[in-house]
Amino acid sequence: MTTAEHNGPERRDDDMVAAEYVLGVLPADERASVAQRIATEPDFARLVDAWESRLAPMAEAYQPVEPPAALKQAIDRRLFAASAPAASRPGLWSSLALWRGLAVAALLALAVYAGLTYTSLPLFQQPGQEQGGAQRLIASLAHDDTDVRYLVIYDGAKRDVALSHVAGDRPAGRDFELWTIEGDAPPVSLGVIPTGSSVHLALSEALGKAIERGAVFAITTEPLGGSPSGAPTGPVVALGDLREI
């Protein structure tokens, strides 16, 4: 759009602009307007991602160089100096503990809501006691910039994901969509999260395996009915990885 306009009559097609941006050849002003488009136009951002991924193997030629040891301290000073003088990070840890407490409460609420019978629930067994190797995993999905909190319980035996809404509302006219991400594979949608305090989603065997191998969960906001493209388009409002319970 703007990039095309200020380059005269020659209409630059978006894909070429994305390629030139990734290659790095554009002057400062054009780079700035492309960066702006990446932030605001998900379809364009995907074109850029595709070029990043095509050209990425060239980056193997960058030889690692150990940065000076003082550099990490300088980064920490920039990021954390205001909040914590020395090596103390009680603020973070106590808030994490608090969140974990909240997760426990939600877990119990979820178990009750979902009407799971405790007799069939190997939740409280010691590790190694699982029947048939089926895994039961828990993830607390959260994000610092939002108040959205979900708790996820994955049941390996039933290939079921139970989602408990803990806090945070979806924006008007938007849906929450749940994704799993395994390694460098593209995010896979588990679908729009139905409204309600506790819901269940059935999983394919392949997705269940991905989760057991350590895939992480993320929630994005998407247009009503979910992402039109099958890939996340909205901001991540909560995410988390799975822990054994």
Place this chain on the structure above:
Amino acid sequence: MNVPSIPPAAFATFPRKSTTPSVQTMTPDEITRLIFRTALKERAAFDLLYRHTSAKLFGVCLRILQDRAEAEEALQEVYVKLWTRADRFAASELSPISWLVAVARNHAIDRLRARKKPARELDEATDIADPAPDPETMAVAGGERRRIDACLEELETDRAKAVRGAYLNGDSYAELAARFGVPLNTMRTWLRRSLISLRECLER
């Protein structure tokens, strides 16, 4: 409902699924987890992420900026960005290392373009030969690198050089045009055609 009593201690901690990996054996999955935990503002994860990825990203900044002090400054800014914007990784389809390199590369190139003086005074610096990648890296992604190398070889030598120079050193259209002695628009046409051929070759 038949609810057994549950000792609260059972919930005191959620043990992590994976144990802390050693420096040499970080898998893409493990780096992905570190990025997500960084997005959740876990400082321990951020520290580990730095330990495992800073040498690579410093290599990127150094090669593009060709100035140690500026590369150190850029690397600081890159990790500040990673701390504050790690969640963006979730919406990206890139592998974790490619995403981290893209953040560092784009930042270093933006810095290079923002310089007032001519970007590169040490012209010989741009002709650094690509050293052979270490065997470990080769084992992980050697196939992809060989593939793009083969596709670059299908281009005319000058054009392949220009593509590599732009990608690895952050050369601008203006610099490349001057170096190859062609008008800027010619260079732009060259590179666009080269990129299209490259894509066709990679998708073949």
